[in-house]
Amino acid sequence: MNIIQNLWLALDGIKANKLRSALTMLGIIIGVGAVIVLMSIGTGTQATVTSRISSLGSNLVFVRPGATQQGGVRTAAGSAISLTLEDAEALEGADGVEAVAPETQSGGQIVAGNINVNNRVLGVTESYLDVRNYTMADGDFITQQNLDAKSLVAVLGANTANTLFPDRSPIGQSVRVTRTQFRVIGVLASKGGSGLGTEDDVVMVPITTAMARLSAQRNNSGGRSVGTVNVKAISDKDVPIVKESVAAILRERHRITVDDDFTITSQEDTLATLNQVTGVFTAFLGSIAGISLLVGGIGIMNIMLVSVTERTREIGIRKAVGAKRNDILLQFLVEATVLSLFGGLTGILLGVGISRLVSGMNLNGQPLNTVVSPEVVILAVSVSAAVGLFFGIYPASRAASLHPIQALRYE
Amino acid sequence: MMNNNLSPRPDEVIRIEDVTKVYTIGDMEVHALRGADLVIRKGEMVAIMGPSGSGKSTLMNIIGCLDTPTAGTYELDGIDVSGLSDDDLAGIRNKKIGFVFQSFNLLARTSALANVMLPLVYGRAEDRKGKAMRALERVGLGDRMDHRPNELSGGQQQRVAIARAIVNTPAIILADEPTGALDSRTSEEIMAIFQSLNQEDGITVIFVTHEREIAEHTRRILHIKDGVVQREEHWDDPLSAAMRLERLLRVEKEEEAVV
Numbered sequence: 001m002n003i004i005q006n007l008w009l010a011l012d013g014i015k016a017n018k019l020r021s022a023l024t025m026l027g028i029i030i031g032v033g034a035v036i037v038l039m040s041i042g043t044g045t046q047a048t049v050t051s052r053i054s055s056l057g058s059n060l061v062f063v064r065p066g067a068t069q070q071g072g073v074r075t076a077a078g079s080a081i082s083l084t085l086e087d088a089e090a091l092e093g094a095d096g097v098e099a100v101a102p103e104t105q106s107g108g109q110i111v112a113g114n115i116n117v118n119n120r121v122l123g124v125t126e127s128y129l130d131v132r133n134y135t136m137a138d139g140d141f142i143t144q145q146n147l148d149a150k151s152l153v154a155v156l157g158a159n160t161a162n163t164l165f166p167d168r169s170p171i172g173q174s175v176r177v178t179r180t181q182f183r184v185i186g187v188l189a190s191k192g193g194s195g196l197g198t199e200d201d202v203v204m205v206p207i208t209t210a211m212a213r214l215s216a217q218r219n220n221s222g223g224r225s226v227g228t229v230n231v232k233a234i235s236d237k238d239v240p241i242v243k244e245s246v247a248a249i250l251r252e253r254h255r256i257t258v259d260d261d262f263t264i265t266s267q268e269d270t271l272a273t274l275n276q277v278t279g280v281f282t283a284f285l286g287s288i289a290g291i292s293l294l295v296g297g298i299g300i301m302n303i304m305l306v307s308v309t310e311r312t313r314e315i316g317i318r319k320a321v322g323a324k325r326n327d328i329l330l331q332f333l334v335e336a337t338v339l340s341l342f343g344g345l346t347g348i349l350l351g352v353g354i355s356r357l358v359s360g361m362n363l364n365g366q367p368l369n370t371v372v373s374p375e376v377v378i379l380a381v382s383v384s385a386a387v388g389l390f391f392g393i394y395p396a397s398r399a400a401s402l403h404p405i406q407a408l409r410y411e
Numbered sequence: 412m413m414n415n416n417l418s419p420r421p422d423e424v425i426r427i428e429d430v431t432k433v434y435t436i437g438d439m440e441v442h443a444l445r446g447a448d449l450v451i452r453k454g455e456m457v458a459i460m461g462p463s464g465s466g467k468s469t470l471m472n473i474i475g476c477l478d479t480p481t482a483g484t485y486e487l488d489g490i491d492v493s494g495l496s497d498d499d500l501a502g503i504r505n506k507k508i509g510f511v512f513q514s515f516n517l518l519a520r521t522s523a524l525a526n527v528m529l530p531l532v533y534g535r536a537e538d539r540k541g542k543a544m545r546a547l548e549r550v551g552l553g554d555r556m557d558h559r560p561n562e563l564s565g566g567q568q569q570r571v572a573i574a575r576a577i578v579n580t581p582a583i584i585l586a587d588e589p590t591g592a593l594d595s596r597t598s599e600e601i602m603a604i605f606q607s608l609n610q611e612d613g614i615t616v617i618f619v620t621h622e623r624e625i626a627e628h629t630r631r632i633l634h635i636k637d638g639v640v641q642r643e644e645h646w647d648d649p650l651s652a653a654m655r656l657e658r659l660l661r662v663e664k665e666e667e668a669v670v
Contacts (some may be wrong), residue, residue, distance in 0.1 A: 012520070315517060316516075317516045317517075317518060320477065320504060321504065321505060321510065321530040322501050322502065322504050322530055322534070323533045324497075324498045326498075327496060327533060397471060408477075408516065
């Protein structure tokens with residue numbers, strides 16, 4: 001008895017009891033469908049996160065102050081005021097560096113007329129626009145003259161502009177940040193997206209103005225402290241070189257021998273961390289769905305046991321005319337596997353259909369993104385075949401070890 | 412008792428020597444066979460009779476390689492089968508034995524042709540369809556090949572079973588109450604097929620029956636009692652099923668003419 005004959009035999013067995021076979025398959029259909037849908041949501045989320053981070057520019061390197069240690073108390077990384085504007089200037093022209101853009105960050109209430117909004121207020125330099133991949137929607141960005149003169153000018157992010165000036169152009173209008181009036185000289189184009197680090201909810205002012213008016217912090221040696229120094233590498237390939245050359249310069253300037261008082265991360269580091277998180281999330285969703293697949297498998301075992309009992313006489317006849325143990329074993333194994341493979345294939349269709357359906361659905365203002373990866377489909381098919389094989393083994397071996405005389409006498 | 416040192420002669424198809432079979436049911440030991448001896452030659456047609464509980468079913472199961480003896484030897488067609496594994500016994504059943512049962516034991520939802528092909532499938536034989544078709548034609552069912560068992564009469568179903576039994580050209584046909592579920596006219600038809608297979612094709616036929624009239628279609632009747640072959644009857648002039656069938660048909664026609 002070869003495998004093709006066994007396949008026909010299995011199809012006959014499945015057709016003989018259509019409703020029962022369909023209900024048995026339902027367990028696998030739901031299991032595989034759930035795996036596909038949940039994994040596609042997980043993968044889709046991962047893709048969204050990745051593309052958003054890549055849109056920031058993959059050749060960025062961030063330099064942040066390190067943690068401070070005072071009297072044995074270690075504070076969080078970034079809380080030190082070790083990084084200064086002068087450090088940022090020193091990084092210009094380092095190996096692999098295209099541009100350097102230091103920033104200060106403070107929160108604040110921004111008021112225009114009777115509308116006010118709480119946004120991040122960034123003190124930036126001229127190069128910030130290019131380094132962070134922003135483009136102007138209207139007006140001009142902060143210039144070197146603004147920086148030198150510590151001008152009271154501001155550039156609004158797209159969202160901020162829309163909120164503060166819903167019905168007129170903000171250019172030339174004035175906004176108040178804490179107690180200082182600024183004149184709006186430009187509006188940034190929207191970078192799109194929301195969620196992780198919204199980049200459209202900002203107000204940018206010259207870094208020199210920010211230091212003088214908003215948040216003045218000086219370190220021990222009198223340097224003007226900055227929050228983050230954004231360093232743009234010439235290309236993606238230069239990112240490691242930049243990390244090294246920046247570290248070398250800062251160590252020399254800070255006279256560091258043991259522990260760095262700054263941290264350098266690249267966009268890729270952030271991406272790797274986030275991918276790890278979303279990967280765990282996807283695996284978590286997948287394993288929940290996997291449980292329903294297991295339950296479906298137990299359903300198959302149940303039905304196969306019933307089927308073996310019902311067909312005891314048939315097994316007896318087959319053994320009497322010369323079927324060997326393995327012939328019977330294979331017959332029932334193939335039947336269980338075909339049953340669960342059919343269920344698996346139907347489940348894939350169902351899962352892909354549902355994930356298409358929910359794709360783009362609004363989830364708290366965030367469009368749901370689903371991606372059905374071929375790996376998941378292959379995984380689902382092989383898992384469902386394996387489930388059939390595994391849960392078919394016990395019923396099949398029961399059938400195979402029936403004694404022919406007892407099987408023939410079975411009523 | 413036979414001499415254990417005798418080697419089987421080439422015309423012997425079955426040699427059973429001092430075979431015992433003990434079943435253990437709970438704490439009880441049931442001695443189904445207590446030293447049965449039996450020799451059947453090629454081309455013989457033998458009937459086995461005995462009351463229920465005499466051990467005749469056990470003997471048939473052992474002859475049919477569906478069961479193995481507790482002690483003693485059994486040679487089938489020159490092969491000592493008493494110590495074979497389950498899978499080897501399945502192979503022997505497939506190649507050497509054709510079974511015919513009282514309840515036909517055909518696979519439902521399966522055509523006559525597919526039923527007859529079943530032993531060929533497990534024997535991995537060539538030209539399965541051709542062989543199965545010839546076997547069905549041999550029992551007069553050439554025009555019923557695609558019918559399923561539930562579309563056939565009892566006699567036709569038993570003929571499908573006989574076709575399945577002869578399709579692998581076995582050494583013996585083993586029939587367990589082959590006419591037990593059939594009326595007397597159909598029984599004669601089945602016996603006519605057995606006699607024709609025995610006389611024309613030289614196939615050895617062994618069957619169990621408890622009807623004296625059916626047993627008298629053979630030259631040799633074995634009587635089993637208390638787990639041994641107790642008595643044998645021989646005669647040279649068995650009933651001819653073909654002739655009895657002819658007579659039956661004539662009587663029917665005459666009755667019709669009278670009406």
